[in-house]
Amino acid sequence: MARILVTGGTGYIGSHTVVELMQQGYDVLIVDNLSNSNIEVLDGIEQIVGKRPDFCRMDCLDYPGMDRLLSQYSDIRGVIHFAASKAVGESVEKPLLYYRNNIGSLVNLLELMRAHAINNIVFSSSCTVYGQPSAEHLPVDETAPIQKALSPYGNTKQINEEIIQDEAHADKSLHAIILRYFNPVGAHPSALIGELPNGVPNNLMPFVTQTAAGLRQKLRVFGDDYNTPDGSCIRDYIYVVDLAKAHVKAVERMLAETAEEQVEIFNLGTGRGLSVLEILRTFIRVTGVDIPYEIVGRREGDIEQVWAEPHKANTVLGWKADTPVEDVLRSAWNWEKHLRGIK
């Protein structure tokens, strides 16, 4: 079976994707600098799959190191590039760090792929590229216009997509699949891997589960005066295991050489928008754990509402996110309980 290089493979989405790839028989090499993940994730993967993935602690910015590694692993047929910094607020504080990390890594990888005759890359992008879509573009499909990014983080995703397009134009042997994720949540059903945020979580789901576990006093709901049915923001929350499976489909498609275009773009979402308050209420209902919360002011830079039109991924990739949200929220809670040793 082919080997896939997974950069950022000990991270949240990366680790779930490694599990799905290995369960489908792929050999995996993880490259991760562990800047926002933990080496013990490898134990979780091994426990689930029954086999340990190859791992190298390395920064994708280390060009000579990556060059040596790719010479050593001459069986790599494709790359899934997750490794990136992803905190929106931090990117506003430290834009150059974000430009260096997120753009330098991709440029290095593409150069090295050319040098080592690796022609397939799957790239982790984000629905953030759409900004706030206008009403006629909701749900948002892949043809919706890209809007000016609201943060350096978002801008790195846009620039990286352009870099891939330009390189594919210059090198006709390169094939790329760009996956625009909506809001990934939940954890593996085994509760052996999941999201591991550093410090106080920025994202909704880990904040909810940490509040449920008693680590945080209460959840702050950022705004109830939006133009939505209950006034809170709407997102498309997608189960991380469903998301991981989309990466396997993307890899299969590239290796089978059935892609219609050199660069293909897919929205990965459920097609269903849920509000912050709906998520909160559903979490309380399915777990039986109360979450104290208060409504506070809007968070700067938040989009009011966005959810996916996943038709293209459903039909062309042959993939669908179909795990019920109740199961997804339960999985997030089981993972938090596992982390904190709660029975």
Ligand code: UD1
């Ligand atoms: C954000 C980024 C997205 C990035 C993702 C990953 C924007 C517009 N989006 O998604 O590009 O890929 O993070 O890190 O910057 N909320 C609360 N209380 C909280 C936390 C969140 O009410 O304590 C609300 C937010 O206002 C939002 C929703 O929950 O309406 C989801 O927030 P979050 O999980 O941070 O994701 P996004 O902001 O959608």
